[in-house]
Amino acid sequence: xxxSLRPRRGAFGxxxxxxxxxxxxxxxxxxxxxxxxxxxxxxxxxxxxxxxxAWVGRPTPLTSAPxxxxxxxxxxxxxxxxxxxxxxHKANNVLGQALLARHMGKSxxxxxxxxxxxxxxxxxxxxxxxxxxxxxxxEKDMERQAPNVKRMELCGAEVIxxxxxxxxxxxxxxxxxxxxxxxxxxxxYLLGTAAGPHPFPRLVRDFQxxxxxxxxxxxxxxxxxxxxxxxxxxxxxxxxxxxxHAFVPEQSVRLVGVExxxxxxxxxxxxxxxxxGTPGLLHGARTMILQDDEGQILExxxxxxxxxxxxVGPEHAHLQETGRxxxxxxxxxxxxxxxxxxxxxxxxxxxxxxxxxxxxxxxARESGELxxxxxxxxxxxxxGDKDLETYFALGxxx
Amino acid sequence: xSLAALRASLxxxxxxxxxxxxxxxxxxxxxxxxxxxxxxxxxxxxxGFPYSDPAADGPAIQAATGRALAGGTSTQRGxxxxxxxxxxxxxxxxxxxxxxxxxxxIGYDRFADTVTQAGASTLLAPDIPLEEAAPLRRAxxxxxxxxxxxxxxxxxxxxxxxxxxxxxxVYLAGFQGVTGVRHGGFAAVLRRVTxxxxxxxxxxxxxFGISSRDQIVRAFGAGARIAVVGSHLARAVGTLYGAPADAxxxxxxxxxxxxxxxxxx
Numbered sequence: 001x002x003x004s005l006r007p008r009r010g011a012f013g014x015x016x017x018x019x020x021x022x023x024x025x026x027x028x029x030x031x032x033x034x035x036x037x038x039x040x041x042x043x044x045x046x047x048x049x050x051x052x053x054a055w056v057g058r059p060t061p062l063t064s065a066p067x068x069x070x071x072x073x074x075x076x077x078x079x080x081x082x083x084x085x086x087x088x089h090k091a092n093n094v095l096g097q098a099l100l101a102r103h104m105g106k107s108x109x110x111x112x113x114x115x116x117x118x119x120x121x122x123x124x125x126x127x128x129x130x131x132x133x134x135x136x137x138x139e140k141d142m143e144r145q146a147p148n149v150k151r152m153e154l155c156g157a158e159v160i161x162x163x164x165x166x167x168x169x170x171x172x173x174x175x176x177x178x179x180x181x182x183x184x185x186x187x188x189y190l191l192g193t194a195a196g197p198h199p200f201p202r203l204v205r206d207f208q209x210x211x212x213x214x215x216x217x218x219x220x221x222x223x224x225x226x227x228x229x230x231x232x233x234x235x236x237x238x239x240x241x242x243x244x245h246a247f248v249p250e251q252s253v254r255l256v257g258v259e260x261x262x263x264x265x266x267x268x269x270x271x272x273x274x275x276x277g278t279p280g281l282l283h284g285a286r287t288m289i290l291q292d293d294e295g296q297i298l299e300x301x302x303x304x305x306x307x308x309x310x311x312v313g314p315e316h317a318h319l320q321e322t323g324r325x326x327x328x329x330x331x332x333x334x335x336x337x338x339x340x341x342x343x344x345x346x347x348x349x350x351x352x353x354x355x356x357x358x359x360x361x362x363x364a365r366e367s368g369e370l371x372x373x374x375x376x377x378x379x380x381x382x383x384g385d386k387d388l389e390t391y392f393a394l395g396x397x398x
Numbered sequence: 399x400s401l402a403a404l405r406a407s408l409x410x411x412x413x414x415x416x417x418x419x420x421x422x423x424x425x426x427x428x429x430x431x432x433x434x435x436x437x438x439x440x441x442x443x444x445x446g447f448p449y450s451d452p453a454a455d456g457p458a459i460q461a462a463t464g465r466a467l468a469g470g471t472s473t474q475r476g477x478x479x480x481x482x483x484x485x486x487x488x489x490x491x492x493x494x495x496x497x498x499x500x501x502x503x504i505g506y507d508r509f510a511d512t513v514t515q516a517g518a519s520t521l522l523a524p525d526i527p528l529e530e531a532a533p534l535r536r537a538x539x540x541x542x543x544x545x546x547x548x549x550x551x552x553x554x555x556x557x558x559x560x561x562x563x564x565x566x567x568v569y570l571a572g573f574q575g576v577t578g579v580r581h582g583g584f585a586a587v588l589r590r591v592t593x594x595x596x597x598x599x600x601x602x603x604x605x606f607g608i609s610s611r612d613q614i615v616r617a618f619g620a621g622a623r624i625a626v627v628g629s630h631l632a633r634a635v636g637t638l639y640g641a642p643a644d645a646x647x648x649x650x651x652x653x654x655x656x657x658x659x660x661x662x663x
Binding site for chain 2 (some may be wrong): 009017021022023025026037164174176178182184278279281282283286291292293295296297387
């Protein structure tokens with residue numbers, strides 16, 4: 001069964017592929033051609049590097065965290081993607097795709113957004129490149145993330161509320177796909193994560209892979225050798241695939257992705273698609289998804305809007321199936337505690353998303369999930385300013 | 399059996415094919431509407447299975463999906479309704495529109511077997527394009543179910559011929575966009591119908607954005623053998639039905655809406 005379902009285009013083992021309507025085929029073919037022919041050229045790479053330094057703020061440092069490490073009982077080093085322009089790793093991807101769109105002669109960018117981070121990053125790059133930006137955002141998310149809506153509008157983007165379905169991220173992706181079907185001659189769909197139909201998972205991974213490449217070089221120089229474990233949070237999975245990619249061939253390095261466990265895996269209110277999902281077709285790929293017995297997509301739950309997605313990038317499903325990476329979950333409660341610990345021990349306020357990865361490291365030695373003495377590289381993929389309002393509204397006393 | 403119904407129907411002449419969503423606006427009424435459509439001259443029916451994430455559909459069919467899901471129709475219930483429709487509309491070919499994940503979840507073979515036994519003639523999964531269609535095609539063939547491929551305004555000639563090969567018919571989307579949306583004039587659509595009809599050696603079905611008898615007559619004139627009316631009728635269902643008390647009004651209104659599409663009066 002598995003082999004017969006192996007996708008034909010852009011497969012990662014039995015996952016990935018291009019499960020998108022025929023009407024999108026011309027756009028996906030055009031993008032694939034551009035990915036193969038434009039991205040590898042010296043002119044494109046030079047421009048990308050220049051903008052990555054000057055506008056995005058690359059390279060980002062590795063930061064040792066002695067006080068956090070003492071709490072965890074594991075030596076932990078952070079890759080500081082929280083220091084990028086916009087406050088998250090999202091800038092790597094929007095820069096690459098917007099540059100590619102410009103080379104393809106597209107003047108309009110569309111994007112989906114859940115928490116508003118990818119929408120904001122898209123609005124920012126569109127402003128810089130003088131392109132039109134239209135951001136689809138679930139009506140429910142617009143209420144939850146009002147400041148980000150204003151930020152996008154300030155950068156000149158049009159934010160369109162999505163009222164269909166559950167009015168959240170998955171519905172915003174559906175709406176962006178619908179727009180693109182009708183507008184493909186002028187428009188590039190700037191998908192925010194390493195999911196979707198081929199070639200998006202590879203395109204996004206390749207623009208995010210700079211995280212792992214840089215970190216590997218920096219680790220060798222600063223600490224010697226390789227880390228024992230690389231940890232990242234996984235929603236759609238772009239920051240995780242970005243830091244994993246350079247380490248996949250290094251068999252001594254364990255790769256651990258941390259999914260949102262929400263209110264607990266047994267509560268049914270979570271977003272742990274790899275830990276608890278089943279294979280299915282969503283948003284153009286065969287991947288692990290949250291669905292009921294009849295194939296209807298379930299609404300995920302997480303304190304972190306950026307991880308609140310019922311699917312996951314197909315390459316992660318493949319890494320899990322082959323055993324090259326393992327995936328675990330951290331609950332809302334664990335993530336909030338880790339958010340507090342990092343703020344208090346290192347003076348870094350992390351986003352709720354990487355707080356899930358931090359939570360795993362904090363518990364891993366005691367739970368036996370990681371052996372004592374492991375040296376951990378953790379992708380600190382975003383800063384927490386955007387989450388402060390939500391955090392204070394919870395009324396926790398740390 | 400049911401593929402034979404398709405061939406027989408097409409021999410009789412071009413068919414108007416209303417689209418209806420299983421379970422919309424209620425499970426029983428969707429069966430009633432199917433029967434009504436056939437009584438009003440539909441030569442074929444296009445039957446949708448409600449899916450939570452219909453990314454190829456515009457607002458009218460999304461709304462129909464929402465009504466069906468809210469009324470408790472998902473895949474298993476859909477099989478039952480399909481069986482009832484096939485019983486009450488015997489001899490009428492039923493083409494299923496099913497998003498890939500619903501088929502994938504049940505298993506391609508089991509899904510194809512179940513709907514064939516229920517009385518379906520053909521199946522189109524709008525989000526399983528040519529490159530990924532081989533396992534589904536195999537499952538359909540094994541079950542004796544026809545498989546239908548979607549083509550668009552921009553699908554190039556050689557690809558069109560590959561699509562048509564092994565397809566029971568080619569479902570041509572007249573406009574580049576989601577269902578129910580129209581960009582540009584109908585003349586270009588008609589030229590495209592003729593082009594596709596001439597290059598494909600299987601019947602051409604025109605869908606997306608058709609809402610009048612005039613368009614249907616012109617589509618048949620251009621070489622289409624089937625014309626699907628979807629969003630227009632889904633919108634009518636939404637307008638006519640708000641509560642159980644509206645059932646009679648819905649059936650009567652739906653009957654006249656279909657009659658306006660099937661007859662020249």
